[in-house]
Amino acid sequence: MSSEGFTIDRRRLGLLGLGLAAAATGVGGASGVLPEIVSRAKAATAPETGPIKVGILHSLSGTMAISESPLKDVMLMLIEEQNKKGGVMGRKLEAVVVDPASNWPLFAEKAKQLLSVDKVAAVFGCWTSVSRKSVLPVFEQLNGILLYPVQYEGQECSRNVFYTGAAPNQQAIPAVDYLMNQAAVTRWVLEGTDYVYPRTTNKILEAYLKAKGVAPADIMINYTPFGYSDWQAEVAKIKAFGSAGKKTAVVSTINGDANVPFYKELGNQGIKATDIPVVAFSVGEQELAGIDTKPLLGHLAAWNYFQSVDTPLNKEVVAAFKAFAKDDKRVFNDPMEAHYIGFNMWVKAVEKAGSTDHDAVIDAMVGVSHPNLSGDYATMMPNHHLSKPVLIGEVQGNGMFNVVSQTPGLVVAQPWSPYLPESKNLIGDWLPPMSCGNYDVVAGKCLGNKKA
Amino acid sequence: MAAALLLSVLAPGGARAAGSEPADPFAALAATNFDLVAQGVQALAVSGNRRAAAVIDALRDGKLYAWKWPRPDAPLYIRADQGFVDARSGEPSAAPPSPVNLRRIIVNDSVRAAIERAEAALGLFAAERAPRRKAAEALFQSGDPAALPLIERALASEKDPGVARVLREARAVALLKSGSTEIAARIAAVHEVAARADLAARNTLASLQGQPPPVAAAIQGAIRDIDQRLQLWGLLENLYYGVSLGAVLLLAAAGLAITFGVMGVINMAHGEMVMIGAYTTFVVQHLVTAVAPALEPVGLIFAVPAAFVAAGLIGVLIERSLIRFLYGRPLETLLATWGLSLILQQAVRSIFGPTNQDVTSPAWMSGYLELGGLTLTINRLWIILFAALVLGALMATLRWGGFGRNIRAVMQNRRMAAAMGIRTPWIDALTFGLGSGIAGIAGVALSQIDNVSPNLGQNYIVDSFIVVVVGGVGNLWGTLLGAMILGVVDKFVEPFFGAVLAKILVLVLLILFIQRRPQGLFPPKGRAAEA
Numbered sequence: 001m002s003s004e005g006f007t008i009d010r011r012r013l014g015l016l017g018l019g020l021a022a023a024a025t026g027v028g029g030a031s032g033v034l035p036e037i038v039s040r041a042k043a044a045t046a047p048e049t050g051p052i053k054v055g056i057l058h059s060l061s062g063t064m065a066i067s068e069s070p071l072k073d074v075m076l077m078l079i080e081e082q083n084k085k086g087g088v089m090g091r092k093l094e095a096v097v098v099d100p101a102s103n104w105p106l107f108a109e110k111a112k113q114l115l116s117v118d119k120v121a122a123v124f125g126c127w128t129s130v131s132r133k134s135v136l137p138v139f140e141q142l143n144g145i146l147l148y149p150v151q152y153e154g155q156e157c158s159r160n161v162f163y164t165g166a167a168p169n170q171q172a173i174p175a176v177d178y179l180m181n182q183a184a185v186t187r188w189v190l191e192g193t194d195y196v197y198p199r200t201t202n203k204i205l206e207a208y209l210k211a212k213g214v215a216p217a218d219i220m221i222n223y224t225p226f227g228y229s230d231w232q233a234e235v236a237k238i239k240a241f242g243s244a245g246k247k248t249a250v251v252s253t254i255n256g257d258a259n260v261p262f263y264k265e266l267g268n269q270g271i272k273a274t275d276i277p278v279v280a281f282s283v284g285e286q287e288l289a290g291i292d293t294k295p296l297l298g299h300l301a302a303w304n305y306f307q308s309v310d311t312p313l314n315k316e317v318v319a320a321f322k323a324f325a326k327d328d329k330r331v332f333n334d335p336m337e338a339h340y341i342g343f344n345m346w347v348k349a350v351e352k353a354g355s356t357d358h359d360a361v362i363d364a365m366v367g368v369s370h371p372n373l374s375g376d377y378a379t380m381m382p383n384h385h386l387s388k389p390v391l392i393g394e395v396q397g398n399g400m401f402n403v404v405s406q407t408p409g410l411v412v413a414q415p416w417s418p419y420l421p422e423s424k425n426l427i428g429d430w431l432p433p434m435s436c437g438n439y440d441v442v443a444g445k446c447l448g449n450k451k452a
Numbered sequence: 453m454a455a456a457l458l459l460s461v462l463a464p465g466g467a468r469a470a471g472s473e474p475a476d477p478f479a480a481l482a483a484t485n486f487d488l489v490a491q492g493v494q495a496l497a498v499s500g501n502r503r504a505a506a507v508i509d510a511l512r513d514g515k516l517y518a519w520k521w522p523r524p525d526a527p528l529y530i531r532a533d534q535g536f537v538d539a540r541s542g543e544p545s546a547a548p549p550s551p552v553n554l555r556r557i558i559v560n561d562s563v564r565a566a567i568e569r570a571e572a573a574l575g576l577f578a579a580e581r582a583p584r585r586k587a588a589e590a591l592f593q594s595g596d597p598a599a600l601p602l603i604e605r606a607l608a609s610e611k612d613p614g615v616a617r618v619l620r621e622a623r624a625v626a627l628l629k630s631g632s633t634e635i636a637a638r639i640a641a642v643h644e645v646a647a648r649a650d651l652a653a654r655n656t657l658a659s660l661q662g663q664p665p666p667v668a669a670a671i672q673g674a675i676r677d678i679d680q681r682l683q684l685w686g687l688l689e690n691l692y693y694g695v696s697l698g699a700v701l702l703l704a705a706a707g708l709a710i711t712f713g714v715m716g717v718i719n720m721a722h723g724e725m726v727m728i729g730a731y732t733t734f735v736v737q738h739l740v741t742a743v744a745p746a747l748e749p750v751g752l753i754f755a756v757p758a759a760f761v762a763a764g765l766i767g768v769l770i771e772r773s774l775i776r777f778l779y780g781r782p783l784e785t786l787l788a789t790w791g792l793s794l795i796l797q798q799a800v801r802s803i804f805g806p807t808n809q810d811v812t813s814p815a816w817m818s819g820y821l822e823l824g825g826l827t828l829t830i831n832r833l834w835i836i837l838f839a840a841l842v843l844g845a846l847m848a849t850l851r852w853g854g855f856g857r858n859i860r861a862v863m864q865n866r867r868m869a870a871a872m873g874i875r876t877p878w879i880d881a882l883t884f885g886l887g888s889g890i891a892g893i894a895g896v897a898l899s900q901i902d903n904v905s906p907n908l909g910q911n912y913i914v915d916s917f918i919v920v921v922v923g924g925v926g927n928l929w930g931t932l933l934g935a936m937i938l939g940v941v942d943k944f945v946e947p948f949f950g951a952v953l954a955k956i957l958v959l960v961l962l963i964l965f966i967q968r969r970p971q972g973l974f975p976p977k978g979r980a981a982e983a
Binding site: 061063065066069182183184194222223224225227228229230232233234236237239240242243244245246257260261264265267268269270273274277286289291292294298300394402403404405 | 558562654657682689693696697700806812820
């Protein structure tokens with residue numbers, strides 16, 4: 001439902017853009033048609049002198065402030081540290097912070113402002129897939145650079161976006177594999193909040209489970225509205241579903257606020273993690289901070305990073321962040337690590353390109369690598385996604401995760417799911433000669449802007 | 453400790469199960485596969501080894517270490533205060549290992565379940581009833597045939613009929629999972645388990661594989677019976693869910709029934725009063741923990757008056773500074789209070805931060821009661837009771853107290869009341885304060901089932917208005933009935949259509965209802981209706 005809405009949005013925005021361009025050419029006169037369009041396309045180019053501006057597009061108020069405001073803090077810290085080291089190419093960095101207030105259309109407006117008024121060199125921002133879909137046409141039209149730090153549902157690969165969070169095969173699929181192989185789970189509840197990310201992820205997971213030989217009768221899919229808090233009937237349904245004599249697990253794509261009442265209800269109805277484990281994709285250290293973790297003990301989360309990871313680099317960065325925030329209780333989570341990697345990669349790419357020109361930096365980003373906080377090196381792949389390790393952690397009493405499983409090596413992202421018929425032939429590769437986000441390997445052609 | 457005693461009891465069965473090979477019972481713990489470790493824990497628990505209990509304890513506490521790389525002799529160490537102790541002997545190890553070469557053995561859910569089962573079995577001969585019952589349940593869950601002799605021993609000495617019944621059920625499961633060939637005994641065991649008629653029995657029966665045909669048929673029949681029985685209980689359970697949702701809606705809407713129902717103020721900031729009540733709960737709980745830790749379990753009770761006063765005072769303040777200038781201008785009131793709700797939200801976000809706040813549930817509010825086939829969650833029971841108390845108190849105030857009489861007088865005929873010497877502006881302020889205070893009290897209850905976040909109120913504002921409108925503006929009985937109908941309809945529709953569609957369907961039904969009866973269930977009668 002929503003994805004159709006976005007198509008309309010995108011089309012409408014595109015039309016708006018065309019209209020603006022036409023208006024501009026109208027003013028400029030018939031002689032300047034071509035240069036005008038070219039100059040519009042270049043409108044977003046960052047200036048080559050003075051401080052380099054970096055846009056931060058995270059909600060500081062509204063529902064998403066809980067998750068997004070720490071990302072702004074981590075960006076400010078990274079920029080400050082980089083400036084202490086002398087900036088980038090001898091130029092200081094300057095943060096431009098805007099507040100899209102958890103309002104999806106406002107994300108697009110603020111993105112436009114960052115690109116065409118502030119002329120930032122790169123934007124670090126967005127959390128929900130809805131907000132990303134909202135800014136996508138702006139970044140594509142104005143040729144900006146967006147570094148998107150959150151795990152998402154895939155099925156997208158834009159030239160103007162660098163996806164530093166996980167694709168489904170870097171989070172959801174390994175989590176299901178863990179439950180299947182290590183916990184002998186044979187019956188599955190896919191429980192999610194009703195929006196783009198859970199619906200797409202569950203579609204992929206359902207196809208994957210069926211490919212693994214799970215019978216349709218052993219899969220139950222449920223959706224609940226945003227901020228749902230009355231979980232009694234849903235949990236009773238899960239309990240009944242889990243009483244068929246087979247080990248059952250819940251794969252949860254429940255979004256932020258609805259999680260705590262969900263786990264509380266599980267605890268109150270006497271379902272322990274040892275009976276029916278829940279593996280969550282949106283519950284991290286930040287979401288656990290300051291809540292009563294008793295009902296969550298032993299439940300699982302899959303991420304590419306946990307604060308409890310035992311590496312010297314991780315300890316150093318976490319300590320630096322706590323010092324920067326002047327609060328010892330602040331936590332560090334997966335999307336924050338993604339910004340840490342993404343920011344350092346962007347700095348390296350700018351230095352490699354010798355310029356903040358968007359096209360040059362986009363090309364320079366591919367192939368850049370930087371250490372993960374959880375060990376090993378993340379590399380920016382030609383499909384604008386990172387190679388990442390996948391970790392499974394169990395919730396502990398102190399709000400941290402105990403890592404119970406880690407992929408032996410790095411997992412390369414597959415933005416287009418091979419388990420869905422509509423995307424199984426697609427790959428993304430932004431290096432020439434392919435330079436295409438949705439190349440159909442069977443038909444041998446780039447689908448371009450057509451929706452896959 | 454008591455473990456040694458139990459393990460010596462367990463030993464005969466374990467030794468038989470292990471067969472003739474004198475395998476090292478500790479080796480499996482060093483495996484990197486969680487299932488192997490879990491099996492290792494189970495095997496170790498019945499091995500009768502004197503170090504078993506200490507090693508399992510160390511594993512649970514995360515103090516058991518293995519060699520980082522696989523080694524045939526699978527060395528195991530327990531971290532002590534000073535260095536490492538060899539797990540098998542309990543002596544300080546001869547060649548102290550370097551920590552670099554060791555890895556902590558990680559416990560996941562399946563290993564933790566195995567540890568819990570091993571430890572629960574320790575309670576089988578405890579003096580009190582509760583641990584014996586828990587141990588019997590654990591044996592029922594695991595259904596380990598090796599535990600049969602242990603169960604028999606416990607049964608022989610068990611006096612409590614409840615615990616004995618669970619033990620018999622555990623014996624039946626163990627028998628069904630063992631290799632015994634007596635069909636009649638097996639069918640009797642199926643009936644024994646089926647008599648429980650709950651989800652655990654259904655789960656256990658459904659998990660039994662490879663039974664001889666007559667036994668399999670008996671199992672199928674038993675499962676069908678249980679399903680039928682559970683379906684009936686399911687209806688009651690849905691009713692309970694509906695009533696408890698109704699109680700939550702009632703709590704959220706009771707304050708609005710005063711401010712909107714009685715005074716006619718469209719107060720969009722009503723949800724924020726609920727939110728303020730929840731934050732007051734958070735503050736009170738922390739104060740109680742800091743000042744008098746002994747009172748911690750009843751901290752919630754102190755939060756009720758505190759939340760009433762905090763939200764009530766803010767309500768009076770809002771009425772005096774904003775609403776009193778807007779009486780009779782519903783559109784302006786709506787916009788002004790909506791703006792106010794945003795200001796309050798952001799203020800709380802600035803003071804307490806955007807993250808959820810930690811309001812703990814006391815022990816007497818968690819867990820569940822089993823009543824036949826019914827699972828009643830205790831926190832919901834308390835909330836139903838609490839909602840009834842709040843509604844009762846509110847009705848009593850309006851009906852009997854002098855303050856209540858004044859409120860009714862002002863609302864029914866303002867000019868006459870003023871002529872009788874009632875200071876109507878003050879009554880307006882106090883009425884608004886009362887409505888806000890009740891919303892604050894609702895916040896105390898909601899802090900137990902929802903997130904204490906700046907957005908808490910937004911989730912309830914629309915539902916509250918719906919309840920008041922359905923019930924009939926200005927009537928508390930209507931509010932009660934409206935809340936219950938909405939709750940029960942919602943929970944009966946949900947299993948068939950899912951939570952999202954249920955919400956939509958309820959709203960559609962509501963539109964139809966309002967079309968038919970724009971005045972709600974209990975329309976105001978007499979002169980008040982025309983006023």
